[in-house]
Amino acid sequence: xxxxxxxxxxxxxxxxxxxxxxxxxxxxxxxxxxxxxxxxxxxxxxxxxxxxxxxxxxxxxxxxxxxxxxxxxxxxxxxxxxxxxxxxxxxxxxxxxxxxxxxxxxxxxxxxxxxx
Amino acid sequence: xxxxxxxxxxxxxxxxxxxxxxxxxxxxxxxxxxxxxxxxxxxxxxxxxxxxxxxxxxxxxxxxxxxxxxxxxxxxxxxxxxxxxxxxxxxxxxxxxxxxxxxxxxxxxx
Numbered sequence: 001x002x003x004x005x006x007x008x009x010x011x012x013x014x015x016x017x018x019x020x021x022x023x024x025x026x027x028x029x030x031x032x033x034x035x036x037x038x039x040x041x042x043x044x045x046x047x048x049x050x051x052x053x054x055x056x057x058x059x060x061x062x063x064x065x066x067x068x069x070x071x072x073x074x075x076x077x078x079x080x081x082x083x084x085x086x087x088x089x090x091x092x093x094x095x096x097x098x099x100x101x102x103x104x105x106x107x108x109x110x111x112x113x114x115x116x
Numbered sequence: 117x118x119x120x121x122x123x124x125x126x127x128x129x130x131x132x133x134x135x136x137x138x139x140x141x142x143x144x145x146x147x148x149x150x151x152x153x154x155x156x157x158x159x160x161x162x163x164x165x166x167x168x169x170x171x172x173x174x175x176x177x178x179x180x181x182x183x184x185x186x187x188x189x190x191x192x193x194x195x196x197x198x199x200x201x202x203x204x205x206x207x208x209x210x211x212x213x214x215x216x217x218x219x220x221x222x223x224x225x226x
Contacts, residue, residue, distance in 0.1 A: 009156060032213055043120070043206055043217030044159075090158060094213050101147050101166050102210040106158040 002027045004093050004107035012113040019078040021110050023065075023091030026072065033074040034092040034104070035065055044090060050074060061085070086114045118142050122207050122218035129197040129225045137192040137221050139207030147210045148190040149174070150182065152203040153220070159206065165190055197225045 007022040025031060032051055036044040048059025055067040061084075065076045074091060091107040120141045129135055141148065146167045151159040161174030165184040179201055181193045194201055202225045207218045 004158075034214075036215075041219070043208075043219045044215070045217065046214055049214065100172075101149075101164050102213045102215070104210075104213065104215060108156055108158045 002031060002093050002095060002105050004091050004105055006089075006091050006107040006110050008110055009108065010111045010113070012115060013081045014115045015083055016080050019063075019076070019081045019085065019112065021076040021089050021091075021112065023074045023076065023107060024072055025074065025091075025093045027093060027095070029096060030067070030069055031096055032094040033065075033067060034094070035059065035063070035074075035076050036090045036092060036106075038088040038090065038109075040087070047076070047089075081112075081114045083114050083116065086112055088112075120207055120209055120216055120218040122205075122221050124221060125219065126222050127224070129194075129223065131197060131199065131225060133197050134193065134195050135197070135223075137194070137205055137207070137223075139190045139192065139218060140188050141190075141207075141209040141216070142188065143209060143211070143216065144187060145209035145211050145216070146187065148184065149208045149210070149215070150180070150190070150192045151206045151208065152176065153206060154203050162192065162205075194223075199225050201225050 003026045034049045035047040038044045050067045058064045090109045094104045123138045149164045150162040160176045163182040165171045205221045208215045
C-alpha cells in the first residue's frame with residue numbers, strides 16, 4: 001500500500017533562509033507526487049507535481065522539488081523564505097496505475113513558520 | 117471563477133443532531149470528494165464520486181452519507197452527530213489527479 005511520511009511536523013526558518021521540507025514515499029513503482037500548500041483558514045492548493053518528465057520540478061512562488069528514486073524522496077525547497085510562505089505543506093502520492101478515481105494519499109503535513 | 121464552493125464555513129452541532137454540508141463546483145469535473153482534516157493526521161477520504169449518480173466509500177465513511185444528483189453538487193450528510201465528527205471538512209474535485217479544494221467547513225459537535 002502506498003504511504004507518505006513527512007519528517008518534522010513543524011519547521012521554523014528565518015526570513016531569507018533556505019526552506020527544506022522533507023517527504024518520503026512508499027510505493028512499488030515510482031508514483032505521481034505532489035506538494036500542496038494550505039494557508040490559514042483556506043483549502044489546499046497545488047504547489048507542484050511530478051509526473052514522469054524532469055526529476056526537478058518547479059512550482060509556484062519559487063518552490064521546487066526533486067524526485068529521487070533511489071531515496072524514495074520528494075523534498076520541497078525554496079532558496080529564500082518569505083514571511084508569506086508561512087503555511088501548512090502537504091506531500092501527496094498517487095499510483096500510476098489506472099484507478100476508478102483520482103486516488104491521492106496525503107502525508108500528515110508540515111507547518112512552516114518564518115521568523116522575521 | 118468560483119471553483120469549489122462549500123457552505124457553511126462554520127457550524128456547531130449538538131450530539132445527535134443532523135446536518136448537510138453543501139458543495140458545488142463549476143469546473144465540470146466528474147470526480148468529486150469529501151475529506152476530513154484533523155490535526156497531525158493529514159486528510160482522510162470520507163466519500164468520493166466519479167459522476168452523477170455514482171458514489172463510493174473512502175477510508176472513513178462511518179457516520180456520513182452522500183448523494184450526487186448533478187455533476188455540480190456533492191452534499192455530505194452527517195446523521196446523529198458525535199463528538200468524533202468534530203473536524204474540518206473539505207470538498208474537492210479533480211482532473212488529471214490534480215485536486216481543487218473548497219475553503220473548508222469547520223464543524224464542532226458538543
